[in-house]
Amino acid sequence: MKKSTRKALAGVLVIAAGVGFLIYRGIATTSAYYLTVAELTGAVAGPRVAEGDYVRVGGEVVDGTIDYDQKDLVLRFALRDLEGSEQTVAVRYDGPKPDAFAPDIEVLAEGTFARAEGLFRAQNLLVKCPSKYQSEQEK
Amino acid sequence: MVIFGTLSQYAALAFSLGTMVCLLLGVMRNDARWTQAGRRCLVSVTACTTLASIALGYLFLSDSFQVEYVASYSDRALPIFYKLTAFWAGQKGSLLVWAWVLALCSALVVYNNRREPDSRLTPYVYLVLGGTLSFFLYLLCAVTSPFEALAFTPQDGQGLNPMLQNPGMVFHPPTLFLGYIGFTIPFAYAIAAMVTGTTDASWIKKTRAWNVLSWIFLTVGIILGCQWAYVELGWGGYWAWDPVENASFIPWLVSTAFIHTAIIQERRGIMKVWNMVLILLTFLLCIFGTYLVRSGVLQSVHDFGATGLGGYFLAFLGIATVGGVYLLAESYGEFKTSNALESYLSRESTFLFNNVILLALAFATLLGTIFPLISEAVTGNKITVGQPFFNQVNTPLFLLLLAITGVCPLIGWRKASPANLRKNFLRPALSALATGGALFAAGVRVPSALLAFILAAFVAGTIVQEYVLVVLSRGAVTGEATWSAAPRLLWRMRRRYGGHLVHLGLVLTVVGITGSSAYKIEAQGTLAKGESLGIGTYELKYEDFRQYQKFNRTVYAATLGISKGGTRLGALDAERRYYVNAKQPTTEVSLRSTLWEDLYVTMPGIGSNGDITLKVAVNPLLLWFWIGGGLMVVGGVLAIIPPRKRKTP
Numbered sequence: 001m002k003k004s005t006r007k008a009l010a011g012v013l014v015i016a017a018g019v020g021f022l023i024y025r026g027i028a029t030t031s032a033y034y035l036t037v038a039e040l041t042g043a044v045a046g047p048r049v050a051e052g053d054y055v056r057v058g059g060e061v062v063d064g065t066i067d068y069d070q071k072d073l074v075l076r077f078a079l080r081d082l083e084g085s086e087q088t089v090a091v092r093y094d095g096p097k098p099d100a101f102a103p104d105i106e107v108l109a110e111g112t113f114a115r116a117e118g119l120f121r122a123q124n125l126l127v128k129c130p131s132k133y134q135s136e137q138e139k
Numbered sequence: 140m141v142i143f144g145t146l147s148q149y150a151a152l153a154f155s156l157g158t159m160v161c162l163l164l165g166v167m168r169n170d171a172r173w174t175q176a177g178r179r180c181l182v183s184v185t186a187c188t189t190l191a192s193i194a195l196g197y198l199f200l201s202d203s204f205q206v207e208y209v210a211s212y213s214d215r216a217l218p219i220f221y222k223l224t225a226f227w228a229g230q231k232g233s234l235l236v237w238a239w240v241l242a243l244c245s246a247l248v249v250y251n252n253r254r255e256p257d258s259r260l261t262p263y264v265y266l267v268l269g270g271t272l273s274f275f276l277y278l279l280c281a282v283t284s285p286f287e288a289l290a291f292t293p294q295d296g297q298g299l300n301p302m303l304q305n306p307g308m309v310f311h312p313p314t315l316f317l318g319y320i321g322f323t324i325p326f327a328y329a330i331a332a333m334v335t336g337t338t339d340a341s342w343i344k345k346t347r348a349w350n351v352l353s354w355i356f357l358t359v360g361i362i363l364g365c366q367w368a369y370v371e372l373g374w375g376g377y378w379a380w381d382p383v384e385n386a387s388f389i390p391w392l393v394s395t396a397f398i399h400t401a402i403i404q405e406r407r408g409i410m411k412v413w414n415m416v417l418i419l420l421t422f423l424l425c426i427f428g429t430y431l432v433r434s435g436v437l438q439s440v441h442d443f444g445a446t447g448l449g450g451y452f453l454a455f456l457g458i459a460t461v462g463g464v465y466l467l468a469e470s471y472g473e474f475k476t477s478n479a480l481e482s483y484l485s486r487e488s489t490f491l492f493n494n495v496i497l498l499a500l501a502f503a504t505l506l507g508t509i510f511p512l513i514s515e516a517v518t519g520n521k522i523t524v525g526q527p528f529f530n531q532v533n534t535p536l537f538l539l540l541l542a543i544t545g546v547c548p549l550i551g552w553r554k555a556s557p558a559n560l561r562k563n564f565l566r567p568a569l570s571a572l573a574t575g576g577a578l579f580a581a582g583v584r585v586p587s588a589l590l591a592f593i594l595a596a597f598v599a600g601t602i603v604q605e606y607v608l609v610v611l612s613r614g615a616v617t618g619e620a621t622w623s624a625a626p627r628l629l630w631r632m633r634r635r636y637g638g639h640l641v642h643l644g645l646v647l648t649v650v651g652i653t654g655s656s657a658y659k660i661e662a663q664g665t666l667a668k669g670e671s672l673g674i675g676t677y678e679l680k681y682e683d684f685r686q687y688q689k690f691n692r693t694v695y696a697a698t699l700g701i702s703k704g705g706t707r708l709g710a711l712d713a714e715r716r717y718y719v720n721a722k723q724p725t726t727e728v729s730l731r732s733t734l735w736e737d738l739y740v741t742m743p744g745i746g747s748n749g750d751i752t753l754k755v756a757v758n759p760l761l762l763w764f765w766i767g768g769g770l771m772v773v774g775g776v777l778a779i780i781p782p783r784k785r786k787t788p
Contacts, residue, residue: 011488012495019499022532023506030528034511034521047520056523070744070752071665096743096754099302099373099725110525 032056032110037081037089040113040120044085049113056110057120062088063103073097079107079120089113093122100127141206144194144286151187151238152276154180158269166262174262178249181265184272185246188239192226195235195285199225205292208232208285214298216691216719224309225299227316230448231285236313238275241320244349245272248324260342263331264324271323274455283448301692301718301725307367315360315387319425321353322394326422329415333466336473338411343401348779350398355775357391362768373726373741375661375756377764380529385508386428389501394421396497399490407487411474412467413494419463424501426456431508489547496540503532538590541649544642545598548605567600588657595646595653602639602646637778640770647767654760655737663754665744675757677738678702682710684749693717697742697751701731713742713753737761 037059039046049055059079067076075093091109101107110124158180165173195208199222204210212225212232226232245268252261279285302308325346332342364384365377378384397417400410430452506513507524514522549563574596575589583589610625617624629636662674666681673679683698696712714727731738737758744752 011492015492015495015499019503019532019536022535023503026503026507026528026532027510027524030531031510031514031522031524034523070746071750073663073743073752073754096373096726096741096752099723102723 036083037079038085038087041087043087052112058108061105068097089120091120091122093125098127140194141286144191147187147191148280151184152280154183155269155272162262162266182246185242188242192239204296205288207287207289210293210296214296227312231283234279235285259335260331263334264327267327267330305371307363311363314356318353318357322422322425324349325418329418333470338473340404351779354394361387370728373728380526382508383432385504386431389505390421390424392497392501396494403490486550493543500536541594545601566604567597570600571597585657588653591653595649598646602643633777637774640774644767644770647763651760651764655758658759661756665750665752667750674755676703691719713740732762
């Protein structure tokens with residue numbers, strides 16, 4: 001192995017180590033559990049989440065629970081478990097209602113769960129944007 | 140028409156399987172007649188997929204709602220332009236587009252090789268293309284056919300999601316596909332080179348245009364996706380590190396790395412194995428990206444529905460991976476080069492570092508994207524990493540990459556001397572320092588933003604310096620005036636300066652990203668008629684409210700008077716639209732773009748009393764992101780315009 005090749009290799013290794021560290025730190029500081037509604041409410045055993053931990057929860061919007069305050073942009077609704085359990089959880093999101101937000105649609109909410117109030121405060125709301133959508137006439 | 144389309148698909152599948160059979164026989168028996176038959180089959184696939192595509196287009200235009208796919212993505216009220224583009228709004232049509240374009244590209248490859256009928260590489264190239272086509276056509280015929288008919292004919296279709304009724308969205312999927320598909324051809328050539336033991340750079344030379352062209356399409360596709368997210372989704376940003384976005388970004392990174400090291404192989408004959416690895420990776424990541432989007436394994440804002448295609452894609456991915464790795468291991472000995480790096484202070488080694496960084500970016504992005512899957516496999520719980528992860532990990536890497544972009548042209552091939560370094564680095568370094576000082580004085584204090592701007596100035600400095608020096612020295616030699624020498628040189632040495640333009644485009648996109656992410660301001664408020672909302676130096680006054688019908692939608696529009704520092708600049712309409720057939724109103728984004736900043740307005744609420752709720756943002760320097768992206772594309776195109784043919788004596 002030539003000296004220059006060794007040097008280049010050493011440089012690559014240094015960079016790789018740096019990248020490894022960046023990734024490790026990134027995961028350590030930004031990872032969040034993904035929970036189902038039933039795991040969040042504690043009906044099903046899931047990962048141990050401390051009060052106030054930032055988590056993601058996926059569920060379906062329960063029909064008839066959507067309450068949107070257009071003036072102050074506060075959206076309240078209930079999420080139903082996707083895995084077929086009857087569990088629901090109340091969610092509050094401060095922000096504009098996304099266009100694709102509708103009853104029975106799948107939503108991914110990110111935020112913290114206040115167990116005492118039974119309220120999930122979402123800081124982020126991801127709505128599945130369906131490329132297909134059912135029209136009114138089909139009901 | 141339905142039957143015609145279905146038959147065309149089946150015929151295409153038969154021909155693509157025929158291609159494989161004939162070519163296998165041809166290479167095993169070393170019989171040119173079989174290989175010729177295989178080539179003809181491949182061209183027939185092109186003809187059949189073209190017929191199938193015409194059939195589907197016709198079904199859309201004629202509102203044939205007995206076809207399930209047409210009924211799901213179109214309706215009578217849809218403007219004709221969108222009726223045609225609904226062709227690829229869903230998965231089935233996308234697959235057909237995929238097969239069709241790949242077949243067209245294959246025909247082009249056949250045409251380009253018409254003068255070398257007995258080249259050793261081409262049978263294997265066609266074999267790989269035929270195999271890939273067979274896979275897509277099998278999916279179309281047996282698993283998910285766009286020509287599937289319903290048991291009844293509905294009165295009207297379900298229409299196209301209003302979010303997709305946007306010109307940017309129309310061209311975003313096909314350009315991305317073109318990028319993905321284009322890499323099949325270099326991949327096929329690489330496989331052929333390994334099978335035949337062709338160790339020279341001929342496969343790279345032959346596929347250079349395909350590489351760069353695919354890269355251009357990938358770039359355009361990604362930018363259009365960003366543009367669509369920005370003007371249609373209304374959350375004020377253009378990139379969210381969503382799995383689907385990442386799926387297109389990862390192959391882009393790896394292919395960028397490949398374009399760079401391919402140059403080294405052409406010039407110095409080294410890095411042969413490495414290039415094989417990169418092109419295999421690029422192709423596999425394109426397929427993997429499609430798998431991610433089409434399988435529903437990840438929670439994403441784009442939900443194309445888990446349609447059970449994931450398994451097929453995984454199987455294809457597995458076969459391609461195993462085959463590629465096996466061939467690589469087999470031919471490793473033949474491709475190993477003795478030509479090692481001569482100096483770590485050389486252009487080759489900066490290319491090597493650029494590769495390491497690009498691959499690190501790709502790896503980190505991939506890891507973050509599939510992290511929930513990994514964590515579930517290991518710990519049983521799904522752990523996700525969000526946007527902060529990508530920003531934390533990728534930002535420093537990107538800045539490093541930018542620094543290398545600047546350093547690279549300053550360092551000569553093989554080995555650089557300290558004197559030449561001092562001479563080359565002085566001016567760009569000064570321009571970077573001056574920029575940094577000026578920005579600091581102007582109050583820019585965010586460290587990462589300051590660093591990004593300084594590096595941007597440095598890279599721009601190196602590019603401008605190099606060009607100016609060349610133009611001046613040419614002028615000194617030929618006595619030509621600078622104003623005519625400058626563009627002529629740009630044109631004459633377009634391969635090189637095309638590359639430099641791409642780098643300049645990269646610099647501008649960095650400026651746009653930095654400005655809009657570090658200095659974004661947001662505000663929201665509810666206004667009665669006559670009231671105003673202030674943001675930054677802007678003042679938005681609610682002046683008027685209208686309601687009207689247009690095509691297939693009802694529009695509610697609020698007119699906002701915009702003034703800055705007391706002077707009125709004009710008016711902007713904030714809109715909400717109700718489309719026929721849609722349950723939900725759609726928010727439209729209103730923009731006022733200048734080179735300095737974007738004013739971004741959405742109207743998420745309209746009260747019954749006529750009050751409106753506005754969400755407003757100011758995104759500084761964002762326009763430069765689009766300008767930079769455009770420049771990257773222009774540079775890429777410039778770099779592949781072929782040199783003028785010299786008459787061979």
